[in-house]
Amino acid sequence: MSPYFQRFPVPLKARDLFPRGRRSSVFILAAVLLPSLTYGGTQAQSAPQQKAAAKPAEKVPLKRSLNAAELELQRRLDSARAAQRAGDPAAVAQANAQLIAIALREIGQLRLLEAAYPQAIELYRRSLDFEDVPDTRIDLAIAELQQAHPDEALADVSRALAADPKNSRGYNVQGRAWIAKQEYSKAAESLARAMALEPAPDVETVYSLAICLLQTRNPKDKDRAGEIFQQMVQVNGDSGSLRVLFGRAYRDADDMPAAMREFHKAIAMDPRTPHAQYFLSLAQLAQNEWKPTPEIRAGFAKAVEFFPRDYLANYMLGFLASSDRDYPAADRYLKIAIEIDPALPEPWLYLGLDAYAQTDNKHAEEYFRKAIELTGADEARSNYQIRRAYVDLGRILANSDRHDEAEVYLTKARDLQNKTMQQGQQNVASQMALAGGAGSAAAIVPLNPKTEVQVAPLLPGDTDPFARVDASVVARANLTPQQKTAADAQEDRLRSVLGLSFNDLATSEAVRGEFLAALGHYQEAERWDPKIPGLEKNLGLSAYKANNFPEAIRGFSAALKEKPDATPVRAMLGMAYYGSDKFSDAVKTFTPLGVKGMQDSTVGYAWASALAHLGEMKKAAEVLSAYEKGERPNETLLLIGQLWIEIGDYARSVAVLHRLLENDPRFVKAHYFAGQADVRWEHWADAITEFQAELALVSDDAEAKYNIGFVYLQQSKVEEAARLFTEVIAAHPDHANAQYQMGKILLDRGDLKGAVEHLEIATRLSPRSDYMHYQLQAAYRKESRVADADRELEVYKELKERQRERDRAAIPSAQRP
Numbered sequence: 001m002s003p004y005f006q007r008f009p010v011p012l013k014a015r016d017l018f019p020r021g022r023r024s025s026v027f028i029l030a031a032v033l034l035p036s037l038t039y040g041g042t043q044a045q046s047a048p049q050q051k052a053a054a055k056p057a058e059k060v061p062l063k064r065s066l067n068a069a070e071l072e073l074q075r076r077l078d079s080a081r082a083a084q085r086a087g088d089p090a091a092v093a094q095a096n097a098q099l100i101a102i103a104l105r106e107i108g109q110l111r112l113l114e115a116a117y118p119q120a121i122e123l124y125r126r127s128l129d130f131e132d133v134p135d136t137r138i139d140l141a142i143a144e145l146q147q148a149h150p151d152e153a154l155a156d157v158s159r160a161l162a163a164d165p166k167n168s169r170g171y172n173v174q175g176r177a178w179i180a181k182q183e184y185s186k187a188a189e190s191l192a193r194a195m196a197l198e199p200a201p202d203v204e205t206v207y208s209l210a211i212c213l214l215q216t217r218n219p220k221d222k223d224r225a226g227e228i229f230q231q232m233v234q235v236n237g238d239s240g241s242l243r244v245l246f247g248r249a250y251r252d253a254d255d256m257p258a259a260m261r262e263f264h265k266a267i268a269m270d271p272r273t274p275h276a277q278y279f280l281s282l283a284q285l286a287q288n289e290w291k292p293t294p295e296i297r298a299g300f301a302k303a304v305e306f307f308p309r310d311y312l313a314n315y316m317l318g319f320l321a322s323s324d325r326d327y328p329a330a331d332r333y334l335k336i337a338i339e340i341d342p343a344l345p346e347p348w349l350y351l352g353l354d355a356y357a358q359t360d361n362k363h364a365e366e367y368f369r370k371a372i373e374l375t376g377a378d379e380a381r382s383n384y385q386i387r388r389a390y391v392d393l394g395r396i397l398a399n400s401d402r403h404d405e406a407e408v409y410l411t412k413a414r415d416l417q418n419k420t421m422q423q424g425q426q427n428v429a430s431q432m433a434l435a436g437g438a439g440s441a442a443a444i445v446p447l448n449p450k451t452e453v454q455v456a457p458l459l460p461g462d463t464d465p466f467a468r469v470d471a472s473v474v475a476r477a478n479l480t481p482q483q484k485t486a487a488d489a490q491e492d493r494l495r496s497v498l499g500l501s502f503n504d505l506a507t508s509e510a511v512r513g514e515f516l517a518a519l520g521h522y523q524e525a526e527r528w529d530p531k532i533p534g535l536e537k538n539l540g541l542s543a544y545k546a547n548n549f550p551e552a553i554r555g556f557s558a559a560l561k562e563k564p565d566a567t568p569v570r571a572m573l574g575m576a577y578y579g580s581d582k583f584s585d586a587v588k589t590f591t592p593l594g595v596k597g598m599q600d601s602t603v604g605y606a607w608a609s610a611l612a613h614l615g616e617m618k619k620a621a622e623v624l625s626a627y628e629k630g631e632r633p634n635e636t637l638l639l640i641g642q643l644w645i646e647i648g649d650y651a652r653s654v655a656v657l658h659r660l661l662e663n664d665p666r667f668v669k670a671h672y673f674a675g676q677a678d679v680r681w682e683h684w685a686d687a688i689t690e691f692q693a694e695l696a697l698v699s700d701d702a703e704a705k706y707n708i709g710f711v712y713l714q715q716s717k718v719e720e721a722a723r724l725f726t727e728v729i730a731a732h733p734d735h736a737n738a739q740y741q742m743g744k745i746l747l748d749r750g751d752l753k754g755a756v757e758h759l760e761i762a763t764r765l766s767p768r769s770d771y772m773h774y775q776l777q778a779a780y781r782k783e784s785r786v787a788d789a790d791r792e793l794e795v796y797k798e799l800k801e802r803q804r805e806r807d808r809a810a811i812p813s814a815q816r817p
Helices: 027-033 047-054 062-086 089-113 117-130 134-146 150-163 168-180 184-197 203-215 219-236 240-252 256-269 276-287 294-306 311-323 327-340 345-357 361-375 386-399 403-422 428-435 471-477 481-511 515-528 535-545 549-562 567-579 583-599 603-613 617-628 634-647 650-663 670-681 684-697 702-714 718-731 736-749 752-765 770-782 786-810
Strands: none
Touching: 062 089, 062 481, 089 117, 089 134, 089 481, 117 134, 134 150, 134 168, 150 168, 168 184, 168 203, 184 203, 203 219, 203 240, 219 240, 240 256, 240 276, 256 276, 276 294, 276 311, 294 311, 311 327, 311 345, 327 345, 345 361, 345 386, 361 386, 386 403, 481 515, 481 535, 515 535, 515 549, 535 549, 535 567, 549 567, 567 583, 567 603, 583 603, 583 617, 603 617, 603 634, 617 634, 634 650, 634 670, 650 670, 670 684, 670 702, 684 702, 702 718, 702 736, 718 736, 736 752, 736 770, 752 770, 770 786
């Protein structure tokens, strides 16, 4: 097979996207509004082709096919509403999950019709998360195949067929995936099974089978393909369009005589058969070793005469005129080709070459840059012809003193030349093409199937399944304004269904306490339809319950913006800020709540604590006093006592904690924090009493024992303190403060080795404690370990400076100078 002929994959038609007897509601767009739309951007069919393609559909009345999906969607909508009315959260979740599955599949099929294949893939995969059914997997395989992922398509269609072995559509798609991998025997087997399962297989499946049989290069398969072509003629009637299809199949199988025979038949039946004259002339050009004869030129001219807007024929005439140095004619035909499809680089390249040959460097540079832009990363197309643009553009730039930019393109040209040599692709024809010789046609003839069906190069697709399809992507689907309007209306409806369904599913999960799952589904609801009433508030609440405070802040902020007077939302937003340690934002949010907020069982404490973190102790005391007046459970009293310590009112702290102990004398940690308040208050004896009371309740409380030792140090009872620190370390060697205090005691005693050992452990356990590094450097210095001492001193200084920065940042802006 000539390297310049590309295998022609049979296009899937729009109806191939959907199973028989259960057409998608989106299929309304394909069957009613898009009568000429085909899967993959194939050209409109001729009348005989349309008649042939429509024949199998007659077995299933169109109206019933269309309504099947609509009725199923409506049935699931009704089930979801009934579950919601019944008030059963589990039933609501199940019904909405089923509704989401079909709605995601429907919008996925819409994306297929819009040529947004990456989005379609993501939507089908998400649908399968809710309902794993064979037909959805087949839809996914179709999208993967269109995105040039045949292996993934085969994997998904295999799973579908394992669940539904008699799914003819699955075998059909499987066959096309094998075609994409050029495994023609396997493709033929799959397509034959698809046909066996269909009482009236469609013409595309039959034609695809014939192509695969030809590609196996088996004489028996070739005879069988001929029989299939004859059966197609008998069923659909003979026509020029069918003969062109047969000719292309033979051409792609390297049987040029048979191909030309079929093209001649097409022209004999109807000289105006679309593309018949073009393909015949192209085949003749290939047979004549790519040397155009007057007959060949006349054939291309006849193709343009019949079809003035035929891209391929205009392009070929432009190329041949360029080879003849007939620049006016070349310019005329190439510009017509560009008008028809401005997204293909070859016409721009030859316009540039022609302008350069005529020393029109201004236009040559413009055309070369456009050709390079459209080629993008696909430099291998047309046997690396873009190298010629690199070379000549580099020369233009060099001659106009733009040497740096010139070197970029000349380097690219050299790289491509090396690449072609390394890949063994510099055959005689491509060498002539690179040299600009008259025989260069073989290198640039647009025999790529995507070009033959006038499809623009595939642009990177948006994989965001929630996003509307970009206009540049939809343009590849060739939808009319009316069709786009219908597609938009269908999408609006599906987005509304998905938004509400995800919202209701999330609500049912939140009711059952599954807040993390609820958050994820509220987020999806928001992406589909952000205008659902109450959505942002519910999203924020679920996020808060799931401890995702940033997302809670986002949700509550949006809800509060919508309803500024919503006091509960404001309170929860403040709590989310507090949970994120954004104390200033928390205080600003809480302040409008006034006294009611101070007295709230949750808000009051968070408000006072946030003020304390900001250093606004007077305001913190005011809020905490209001909060403390209410009836609070013992656990809350413990928190209040701790917060009074932070505020610096140790008497209030001890009073609250003793009130707690009156309620429950054995409440763990009440004595401990009362002791902490006494330590700050320098009531040493009271502190020891509290810590000993805590040890009476919890004998192994290391913190209580350590704090007694700390108090002993304040009372200059060093031996007693050392004994307690030793006991703490023996039971809890990871107690950083006990290690530190023991190190200090040993340092004072002159036991440098022991001091260093304990201080090194302390700094390792608490590396951010600046005072520990300071003591360690002092110990090192006494041991004459100057380098170690200097290192620890630098760590101390760095930590100290960081603390100063944090202190400055914590000062409210109103208090800053």
